Amino acid sequence: MDTKKTGFNSKLIHSGAVEESMGSAVSPIYQTSTFKFEDADQGARRFQGKEGGYIYTRLGNPNLDDLATALTDLEEGYGAVVTSSGMAAVNDVYMALLGSGDHMISHNAVYGPSRGIMETFYPKYGVESTFIDCSDIENIKRSIKPNTRLLYLETPANPTLKLTDIEAASKLAHEHNILVCVDNTFCSPYLQKPLKLGADIVLHSMTKFINGHADIVGGAVIAKTKEILDKLVYVMKNVGFNMDPHQAWLTRRGLKTMAIRIERAQENAIKVAEFLESHPKVKWVLYPGLDSFPQKDLVEKQMAGPGAMMSFELKGGIVAGKQVMDHVKLALLAVSLGGIETLIQHPASMTHAVLGQKERMEAGISDGLVRLSVGIEDVEDIITDLDQALSFA
Numbered sequence: 001m002d003t004k005k006t007g008f009n010s011k012l013i014h015s016g017a018v019e020e021s022m023g024s025a026v027s028p029i030y031q032t033s034t035f036k037f038e039d040a041d042q043g044a045r046r047f048q049g050k051e052g053g054y055i056y057t058r059l060g061n062p063n064l065d066d067l068a069t070a071l072t073d074l075e076e077g078y079g080a081v082v083t084s085s086g087m088a089a090v091n092d093v094y095m096a097l098l099g100s101g102d103h104m105i106s107h108n109a110v111y112g113p114s115r116g117i118m119e120t121f122y123p124k125y126g127v128e129s130t131f132i133d134c135s136d137i138e139n140i141k142r143s144i145k146p147n148t149r150l151l152y153l154e155t156p157a158n159p160t161l162k163l164t165d166i167e168a169a170s171k172l173a174h175e176h177n178i179l180v181c182v183d184n185t186f187c188s189p190y191l192q193k194p195l196k197l198g199a200d201i202v203l204h205s206m207t208k209f210i211n212g213h214a215d216i217v218g219g220a221v222i223a224k225t226k227e228i229l230d231k232l233v234y235v236m237k238n239v240g241f242n243m244d245p246h247q248a249w250l251t252r253r254g255l256k257t258m259a260i261r262i263e264r265a266q267e268n269a270i271k272v273a274e275f276l277e278s279h280p281k282v283k284w285v286l287y288p289g290l291d292s293f294p295q296k297d298l299v300e301k302q303m304a305g306p307g308a309m310m311s312f313e314l315k316g317g318i319v320a321g322k323q324v325m326d327h328v329k330l331a332l333l334a335v336s337l338g339g340i341e342t343l344i345q346h347p348a349s350m351t352h353a354v355l356g357q358k359e360r361m362e363a364g365i366s367d368g369l370v371r372l373s374v375g376i377e378d379v380e381d382i383i384t385d386l387d388q389a390l391s392f393a
């Protein structure tokens with residue numbers, strides 16, 4: 001069946017590249033490092049690109065192609081690479097598209113290491129960067145230089161949930177021949193399709209909603225054109241960013257239920273956000289599904305739903321944050337997000353504790369900020385758990 005023509009849910013289940021064998025309903029795992037050739041001529045033809053077929057798993061493997069094909073269909077791109085982690089995907093983009101003398105612009109609250117590695121490691125190779133609040137398109141405009149090659153967005157950003165208008169940012173970037181990459185980890189293609197909104201590249205930490213079961217680490221980059229894809233594939237193969245076949249197989253399995261997982265988590269998240277917003281110990285809640293969300297119009301414009309991620313501020317600051325963390329019973333006190341289990345963390349005492357108070361405030365990480373990834377448990381149990389933990393705040 002041509003899955004390019006089917007609906008999103010059918011693509012989730014049926015899209016892929018592994019040939020069925022022996023009637024198995026599920027694709028087998030090709031857990032092999034290498035592939036044998038029929039004879040010397042076939043080996044030569046494959047190495048010279050005159051014949052398709054596999055050579056060596058770092059260069060290609062059916063399970064990696066299976067997952068990459070499904071992601072390409074879901075994001076409506078030209079092609080994809082799948083990588084050993086989300087950070088491998090980020091670096092695949094940086095290495096493929098930036099070189100000595102180039103400049104890139106990004107949001108100041110992107111995932112920490114996506115910013116950290118650009119500021120500490122890439123300057124060694126002559127790459128410059130500017131991190132600003134991309135939710136204001138004028139800021140992007142002011143930061144463009146003659147050598148700007150890449151606009152790297154993450155929307156919603158983490159954990160401030162600030163949105164960037166992908167369509168407007170892409171239009172501006174393209175007027176200056178700048179490519180646009182969007183980290184779509186928080187939304188998944190179920191809630192947001194950056195390529196359709198004008199971006200050139202989409203990136204995922206598949207560790208999150210795509211796999212959804214907190215049992216693998218993985219990444220993916222989906223390109224709009226062959227030209228971009230070829231550059232991404234070259235780096236993936238030669239730097240060795242590839243996934244392992246078993247990791248790819250597990251991710252492909254997790255992906256099948258992504259839409260119903262997100263629907264359920266989102267349904268829960270709306271109720272949890274309303275509960276938190278009315279709680280006396282909570283100062284404010286940032287969740288794209290609430291009427292109080294400052295960029296409600298942009299949610300309507302570019303997202304198919306508000307998702308399952310939220311942040312809220314405790315009136316009691318750092319001490320209250322730690323108390324809530326110490327008393328949750330159902331929610332797991334853990335970083336990461338997008339799994340079937342509710343995860344909670346307190347950035348000021350955990351992920352962002354290394355930053356000074358001033359730097360944290362600039363990045364929007366206030367003392368009492370709590371980040372919540374709502375899972376698919378019974379919503380009454382999630383709310384009961386938060387309510388009893390909040391009594392210690």
Ligand SMILES: Cc1ncc(COP(=O)(O)O)c(C=O)c1O
Nearest residue numbers: 085086087111185205207217218
């Ligand atoms: C938005 C975002 N992008 C990228 C990454 C990096 O992904 P990974 O941890 O799979 O390397 C993360 C990880 O938390 C993330 O939240």
